[in-house]
Amino acid sequence: MDQLVRRAAGRPPVPPDRIVAMALQIVDEEGAEALSMRALAERLGSSTATLYRHFGNRAELVAQVVDHMFGLVELEELASASWRQSLRAMAHAMFRALGRHGNAARLLAEQIPVGPNAMALRERCVAVLLKAGFEAALATHA
Numbered sequence: 001m002d003q004l005v006r007r008a009a010g011r012p013p014v015p016p017d018r019i020v021a022m023a024l025q026i027v028d029e030e031g032a033e034a035l036s037m038r039a040l041a042e043r044l045g046s047s048t049a050t051l052y053r054h055f056g057n058r059a060e061l062v063a064q065v066v067d068h069m070f071g072l073v074e075l076e077e078l079a080s081a082s083w084r085q086s087l088r089a090m091a092h093a094m095f096r097a098l099g100r101h102g103n104a105a106r107l108l109a110e111q112i113p114v115g116p117n118a119m120a121l122r123e124r125c126v127a128v129l130l131k132a133g134f135e136a137a138l139a140t141h142a
Helices: 016-030 037-044 048-052 058-071 083-099 102-110 116-131 136-141
Strands: none
Touching (some): 016 037, 016 058, 016 102, 037 048, 058 102, 058 116, 116 136
């Protein structure tokens, strides 16, 4: 009877949300320059190969970390507020959310945030301006 020899399974997979959360923790604790795939893998008790299954490179990881931070912005409903009050409230909400991760400012400078959370915030700002009567070209440029 032939016996199949099974190869030991590699390290267990790490969910992308856990990777992003740990990456942000590294940035919070040690600064943006400390975030590397190797340092992140060590913190997760994993390997860089595991990380590369989810993120092609550090830039892709940084984009996800930045978008995660934009997802932390808590916007209140401002239906009766003027466009100035609405945009001021949005700016303050973004400042509070991003301010909790002060070391991440360098990540924001690495690339323009284009993830779904960042785009949702942009769309909300554009909607406020359009509702206030701004021309579409000006609202989208702002």
